[in-house]
Structures are given as structure tokens and as C-alpha cells.
Amino acid sequence: MLKKLYATDQTRLFFILKGGIVGLVSGIVVSIFRLAIEKMTAYIQELYLFFQEEPLWLIVWAILSVLTAIFVGYLIKAQPHISGSGIPQIEGLLQEEIHYRWFQVFWRKFVGGILSIGSGLFLGREGPSIQLGASIGQGASSFYHSPKYEQKILISSGASAGLAAAFNAPIAAVLFVVEEIHHTFSPLMWLTSLVSAIIANFVSLYVFGLRPVLYLGHMHSLPLKYYSLLLILGVFLGILGRLYQKNLLDLPRWFNKLPMPSPFYGVVPFLLVIPIGFYFPQLLGGGNQIILKLEESGYSLYLLLLLFLLRYIFSMISYGSNLPGGIFLPILSLGAILGALFGVFAMEYLGLEGYYLKNFIIIAMAGYFTAIGKAPLTAIILVTEMVGSINHLMPLGFVSLIAYIVVDLLGGHPIYESLLDRLVSYKKVANNSEQIIIEFPVTAESILDGMSVRDFIWPKETLLVTIKRDQQDILPHGDTILQMNDRLLILTDTNHANAVRKELRKKTLIK
Missing domain, CATH: 1.10.3080.10 (Clc chloride channel)
Incomplete structure (x- = not known):
């Protein structure tokens, strides 16, 4: 028992260390990204004040703007996954519905994001910051030759670090990963993401100061009569x-x-x-x-x-x-x-x-x-x-x-x-699919809590291979009783993974 507990604590320690490295690198990269955008936006605002006095220069500026848009367009054409915020791409990457090389996305997103956001367009820095952090996590997992589950944890921790550095909001960054990206709670993922977010936020605070991003000064508490x-x-x-x-x-x-x-x-x-x-x-x-x-x-x-x-x-x-x-x-x-x-x-x-x-x-x-x-x-x-x-x-x-x-x-x-x-629906479905393992949680509102494996009608193209309960791996059989907080490892293939997840959510939710 003590030996198993020691192994578990050692595993968490390794993830804390790896998450800290991802957080540090993400914090530095996203802080540079954020600083470049702020400086470029301020410079362009001053440039428009000059154009108000010398409007003929707008012709030159329009030509430069078109050339910039074309340059960013070539970046997108070479790697389409840099378009938009990048958050749907991260979700697709974690669900194994989207695949891309991390460095090809990383540098293009960095350059394209600065040029697009810094030019004054009504775009936010947080989505690109999240994808930059996730790419760093993906790169770290490649460097460590991590297994698939560890790769997903490091990608998640990088995403958390990116948001924390972009907005100086580390707790919200961890919640975003849990609530928006994963839709479920994993203690190891949460812990690693928290470490990454705290360290990335520390780096950002060192660069931008302790003042909150949207500090509005003192505010009165709203009386109940206004509810x-x-x-x-x-x-x-x-x-x-x-x-x-x-x-x-x-x-x-x-x-x-x-x-x-x-x-x-x-x-x-x-x-x-x-x-x-x-x-x-x-x-x-x-x-x-x-x-x-x-x-x-x-x-x-x-x-x-x-x-x-x-x-x-x-x-x-x-x-x-x-x-x-x-x-x-x-x-x-x-x-x-x-x-x-x-x-x-x-x-x-x-x-x-x-x-x-x-x-x-x-x-x-x-x-x-x-x-x-x-x-x-x-x-x-x-x-x-x-x-x-x-x-x-x-x-x-x-x-x-x-x-x-x-x-x-x-x-x-x-x-x-x-x-x-929408992004996945635009992809061409490959003729040859690969088998993958997806993870599905048994939550408090799930009908699976207290149900035996044989009593549930599982989606087609699936096989329940393992039940993770606390620190144990249980090989399921028909009489195995599922419990709340179990994590089910289900074998399927890449072409059916998304449909299987949706069907499981729909069928297991208490009506």
C-alpha cells in the first residue's frame, strides 16, 4: 500500500515539474506576444492621429494593410489551424479529431496573431495565447516522448498557462480548461494545469505589474433591492x-x-x-x-x-x-x-x-x-x-x-x-480510421452511477476496456457496477469518436 502511494505521489511530482516548465515557457512566450500587440496597437493609434493631419498617407497605409493581410493569408494557407481563436482546434486535438505539428502552428500563430490583433482589428489576444500555450505543451510532450494521456495533460496545462498569462487570471484559466475544454474533472490534469497557470501568471505579473487587467477602482456593493x-x-x-x-x-x-x-x-x-x-x-x-x-x-x-x-x-x-x-x-x-x-x-x-x-x-x-x-x-x-x-x-x-x-x-x-x-464537419473523412481510446466520466447526474455494465446499451463501434476508480484500474465484466467518479476508457475509432461522445452524453444524462 505504501509502495503504491509513493508511486502515485512521485507521478504527481513529475507532472508538477513538467507543468511548471510548460508554464514558465508559456508565460514568457505569451508575455512577449501580449507586449508586442499592445505596443503595435498603441503605435498604430498614433499613426492614425498623424493620418488625420496628412490624409494622403492613407493610400500608402491601405496598400500596406492589403499586403499584410495577404502575408497573413499565406500563413493561414500553409497551416489552416492557425485561423480563428485556436480554442476549437485545441479541443479537436485533445479529442483526436484534429492533428497538426505543434511548431508549424506555433510560429505562424505567433506572427499572424501579432499582425492581425496589433493592427487594431476587433480581435482578442486570449484565444491565440491559449493555442500558443497548448502548442508549447504539445512540444514538451514530444520532447519527453510522453504517452498519449500525458500529452493531453501537458497540452491542457499549456492552454491554462496561455490564458493565465493573457489575462492575469490563473484560477479562471484552470476552470476554463475543466469547464470548456474537457467538460470533466481529472485531478492530475487539474493539478498540472494549476501549476502551469500560476507560474505563467507570475511571469506575466513580472512583465506587466500587479494591477488587474480591467481594474475599475472602488465599487459599491449592489443592494438587494436592485436584484x-x-x-x-x-x-x-x-x-x-x-x-x-x-x-x-x-x-x-x-x-x-x-x-x-x-x-x-x-x-x-x-x-x-x-x-x-x-x-x-x-x-x-x-x-x-x-x-x-x-x-x-x-x-x-x-x-x-x-x-x-x-x-x-x-x-x-x-x-x-x-x-x-x-x-x-x-x-x-x-x-x-x-x-x-x-x-x-x-x-x-x-x-x-x-x-x-x-x-x-x-x-x-x-x-x-x-x-x-x-x-x-x-x-x-x-x-x-x-x-x-x-x-x-x-x-x-x-x-x-x-x-x-x-x-x-x-x-x-x-x-x-x-x-x-463546424470545423470537423469540413474535414474529409479518411478511408482508413485508427483505433483510439476515449475517456468518459461517470458524473453525479449520470444514469450509469449504480448500474451494471451489462444493463447499459452501449453505442455501436465501442468497447469498454478499463474502468479507472481512484488509483485502481478495473477490468470490466457484465456484472461490474459503475460508480460516480469512475472514468471509463472506451475503445472506438477516429471516425466515430465524436459521435460516440455525443451519444454517451445524451444517453447517460438523467432525464
Whole structure:
């Protein structure tokens, strides 16, 4: 018994060390990536101020912008998996539905992300940062010649480190990996991801300082009498979140009408951002500066509505063009604008005190993110860490829950899961499939808890080969009773893996 316990502790120690190395490298890389984007965005904003005085230079700038878009397009053409945020690709990689060489993705995502996001397009740095971290984890697993399960843990820890360094939000980064990428809890994966996130965050704090990314200063606690407004806000955000999901998933249908190859769709936003930058240079980028200035700017309802429409439409154009860039920060900025819009309306017509406007900005960020990503725990902790205040957990949780329920009733699915389904559906199905092992958890709400193996109708093309229970591996037979927290290792093939996972989720959920 002691020998087995020692072996288990030694295994965890090795994963802690490997996760620490992945976190350190990811923290350094993502901090450089983040710093380059911030410096480039600031420089381009100053450049547009110069163009306001010398508008003829816009012709030269337009030509440079087209050439930049074409260059990024060639990067995408050489490696299509650098397009978009990269999070669906990571999920596909972990589910063995997508395969790519880590370094080919890594350097192209780094260069393409800086050029696309730093040019002022309405894209976020977090998705590319997550994919950069995951690529480093994948590279580390190749260096260690890791078995498949260890490779997945290191990829997950790298993804966690990438998000932590991008937003200085290590706890939310771990929750994101658990809630959004894996949809299940694994102690070893969680521990390794936490180590990576903490170390990557430490590196980022050393570079950017201790101030939270979206620090809004002191805020008053929202009284209970305003929770009826939060109920309305949650419904409002849920409806608009579902609309965002539909519009985002419809983008390929619109972009496919353009008379150009898909890797070069980026020419469109690179040209359209020029008039935005010329007239409103302060609006360029992912949106964090807008969030910081919303409360003090004194926008009217009319201006807030125009600001929301501008950022909504152009963020869709930016992301739909397949350029390397994420939607985390654009979603948070849109949520903040909606919160300000709702708060100003409540101030003008419902008697809300002005100093509570910050509260609605913060709360709406979490609610809108929840409605689109359907990851409420990640949304709540992410916003909490980014603003540096834990005094709003109750209203954040309340609005996020309402928004989640509304979008669920409207038929919404997690946006990254939907993007992965679309990505996989575009792939050509190979004639020869490979056998793989997928892992499926027995959760508290599963009908498998307490059921014998023979009493469950297993999907076709599957074979239950092992049950992992605590630190034991159990070879199943017909009379084996399944228990909550069991992890089932199921043999299938690459062509059926995704369908098997979906069928198991559907059949095992308590109705």
C-alpha cells in the first residue's frame, strides 16, 4: 500500500515539474506576444492621429494593410489551424479529431496573431495565447516522448498557462480548461494545469505589474433591492448572447460569397478598419481600453447603442475572416457596453444611483460571456480576477445563471463546441480510421452511477476496456457496477469518436 502511494505521489511530482516548465515557457512566450500587440496597437493609434493631419498617407497605409493581410493569408494557407481563436482546434486535438505539428502552428500563430490583433482589428489576444500555450505543451510532450494521456495533460496545462498569462487570471484559466475544454474533472490534469497557470501568471505579473487587467477602482456593493433589475439584465443578455452565437456561426455562409480564397478573407477587415481608425482611433483593438473608460466617459444611450453596433458588426467581420484572433475580449467588451447601456437606462428612467454604473458594467461582462460560451464558472471567476474585486460574486453568479438558463431554453450550445463541430464537419473523412481510446466520466447526474455494465446499451463501434476508480484500474465484466467518479476508457475509432461522445452524453444524462 505504501509502495503504491509513493508511486502515485512521485507521478504527481513529475507532472508538477513538467507543468511548471510548460508554464514558465508559456508565460514568457505569451508575455512577449501580449507586449508586442499592445505596443503595435498603441503605435498604430498614433499613426492614425498623424493620418488625420496628412490624409494622403492613407493610400500608402491601405496598400500596406492589403499586403499584410495577404502575408497573413499565406500563413493561414500553409497551416489552416492557425485561423480563428485556436480554442476549437485545441479541443479537436485533445479529442483526436484534429492533428497538426505543434511548431508549424506555433510560429505562424505567433506572427499572424501579432499582425492581425496589433493592427487594431476587433480581435482578442486570449484565444491565440491559449493555442500558443497548448502548442508549447504539445512540444514538451514530444520532447519527453510522453504517452498519449500525458500529452493531453501537458497540452491542457499549456492552454491554462496561455490564458493565465493573457489575462492575469490563473484560477479562471484552470476552470476554463475543466469547464470548456474537457467538460470533466481529472485531478492530475487539474493539478498540472494549476501549476502551469500560476507560474505563467507570475511571469506575466513580472512583465506587466500587479494591477488587474480591467481594474475599475472602488465599487459599491449592489443592494438587494436592485436584484429585480439583474433578473431583467440576465434575460436581456441571454437573448443577445444567443443572437451572437447564431450570427457567428452564420459567418462562413456570408464570407463564402466573396470572390477570393478563404485564407485571404482578411483583406476585408484590414481595409474596413482604416475608416474606423481614421475617425475613432481610440476604439481600435480588442476592447479592454473601452471597458476601462466606459464609466468615466459619460456616454448617452444613443452613443452606447452606436458603439455596441459598431463593435458587434466589426468584431463579426474581424473574426469571420479567419484571421488569427480570439473572441474572449471582444465578447467582454460587448458585455461591458451592454451593461453600461442598461445601467444608463436605469439611471435615467428607474432612479438608479450613478455610482452603481460600474457594477452593471462588470456584471454584464460575466453574463454575456456565460450566454455565449455557456461556461458560467469560468465567466464569474474570470471577470472577478480581471477587475480585482471579490465583492460582486453574488450578482455575477445571479446574472450568469439567468443568462445561462435563457440561452439554454433558446437552444444555444457552447460556442467553442459548435465551432469545433463546424470545423470537423469540413474535414474529409479518411478511408482508413485508427483505433483510439476515449475517456468518459461517470458524473453525479449520470444514469450509469449504480448500474451494471451489462444493463447499459452501449453505442455501436465501442468497447469498454478499463474502468479507472481512484488509483485502481478495473477490468470490466457484465456484472461490474459503475460508480460516480469512475472514468471509463472506451475503445472506438477516429471516425466515430465524436459521435460516440455525443451519444454517451445524451444517453447517460438523467432525464
